[in-house]
Amino acid sequence: MNYQEVLQNAREIINPKCKVCKACNGIACRGEIPGPGGKGTGSVFVRNYEKLEEIKLNMDTLYAFKELDTSVALFGKRFKYPVFAAPIGALGLHYSDKLNDETYSRAIIEGCKQAGVAGFTGDGVKAENYEVPLKVIEEAGGCGIPTIKPWGLAEVLENVAKAEKAGVLAVAMDVDAAGLTVLAAAGKPVKPKPVAELKQIVGSTGLPFIIKGIMTAKSALKAAEAGAYGIVVSNHGGRVLDHTPATIEVLPEIAAAVGGRLKIFIDGGIRSGLDVFKALALGADAVLIGRPYAVAAYGGGSEGVALYTEKIGSELRDAMMMTGAAALDDISQEMVYLK
Numbered sequence: 001m002n003y004q005e006v007l008q009n010a011r012e013i014i015n016p017k018c019k020v021c022k023a024c025n026g027i028a029c030r031g032e033i034p035g036p037g038g039k040g041t042g043s044v045f046v047r048n049y050e051k052l053e054e055i056k057l058n059m060d061t062l063y064a065f066k067e068l069d070t071s072v073a074l075f076g077k078r079f080k081y082p083v084f085a086a087p088i089g090a091l092g093l094h095y096s097d098k099l100n101d102e103t104y105s106r107a108i109i110e111g112c113k114q115a116g117v118a119g120f121t122g123d124g125v126k127a128e129n130y131e132v133p134l135k136v137i138e139e140a141g142g143c144g145i146p147t148i149k150p151w152g153l154a155e156v157l158e159n160v161a162k163a164e165k166a167g168v169l170a171v172a173m174d175v176d177a178a179g180l181t182v183l184a185a186a187g188k189p190v191k192p193k194p195v196a197e198l199k200q201i202v203g204s205t206g207l208p209f210i211i212k213g214i215m216t217a218k219s220a221l222k223a224a225e226a227g228a229y230g231i232v233v234s235n236h237g238g239r240v241l242d243h244t245p246a247t248i249e250v251l252p253e254i255a256a257a258v259g260g261r262l263k264i265f266i267d268g269g270i271r272s273g274l275d276v277f278k279a280l281a282l283g284a285d286a287v288l289i290g291r292p293y294a295v296a297a298y299g300g301g302s303e304g305v306a307l308y309t310e311k312i313g314s315e316l317r318d319a320m321m322m323t324g325a326a327a328l329d330d331i332s333q334e335m336v337y338l339k
């Protein structure tokens with residue numbers, strides 16, 4: 001199987017909800033929720049993509065070449081690339097019933113593991129939306145990160161304890177889920193979380209805790225105060241609030257506020273290894289990719305997911321060679337063109 005075949009298979013399965021466009025940029029699916037689009041006008045999904053497109057790479061091939069090292073150390077482990085599959089929940093609603101919580105998370109978790117990286121899993125209104133993917137992670141030797149919705153404290157603490165028992169790499173919470181229309185429509189809305197409650201949640205576990213859905217330096221500092229291991233600079237792929245900036249636009253300010261103190265992940269519109277390079281140049285430690293991993297899972301199962309990861313990894317390697325970065329720590333802001 002090659003990546004073109006993965007895309008062709010996906011097109012047959014998830015069209016018309018996702019059109020599997022040549023560029024996954026939020027235009028054809030604008031405002032389509034249920035579906036993979038952005039909320040309201042859909043402008044945030046489009047902006048995430050376009051602002052990354054505007055950044056270019058500064059080429060430099062006048063140096064003594066060394067073997068490239070694309071690996072990153074996180075959660076006390078080493079991953080082949082600084083790339084993780086983002087959590088995607090409610091597959092049937094947004095893509096197709098062809099995959100469910102179990103088969104989808106199996107494709108993501110196993111495919112990422114095969115490719116030397118790891119996947120996040122999602123959560124939903126039914127307990128099984130969290131528990132089934134968690135079991136898949138456990139069966140993969142714990143190689144994954146479950147993401148809990150900001151439900152009430154007792155339910156969150158229970159889910160964190162289950163994650164710990166499953167031996168996962170880390171646990172995450174998408175604190176921006178208060179803006180999800182589908183949760184409210186299903187009768188289980190969630191609300192913003194105060195720092196004191198987050199502190200209690202983080203303090204309840206020895207697992208690294210990742211707060212997903214941070215868009216300002218102010219929020220990032222609150223995540224640090226809560227004791228988080230890391231944050232995901234994310235606007236949920238434009239699905240929780242219309243008219244926010246793109247994630248790549250706010251990354252430098254957030255990195256200046258908490259870089260070195262918290263691990264910084266970013267997602268939203270990252271579509272190539274070149275985009276991964278740009279995110280690292282502007283202060284991220286690693287990235288999450290959402291919709292393209294969903295397409296890879298529908299089109300090729302775990303093999304499609306592994307193939308897609310390798311594609312991103314090889315593009316990252318190319319970007320590093322052509323700019324003079326032998327390792328991820330060498331990637332710096334001067335290597336990108338921002339004018």
Ligand SMILES: Cc1cc2nc3c(=O)[nH]c(=O)nc-3n(C[C@H](O)[C@H](O)[C@H](O)COP(=O)(O)O)c2cc1C
Nearest residue numbers: 086087088089094122123174236237268269290291
């Ligand atoms: C259909 C769909 C379902 C999602 N479900 C979840 C979820 O359950 N939990 C979560 O934290 N984020 C969820 N997200 C957001 C992604 O994790 C991620 O932040 C976003 O898709 C990144 O942008 P990208 O798709 O442009 O790469 C979902 C996104 C989509 C498109």
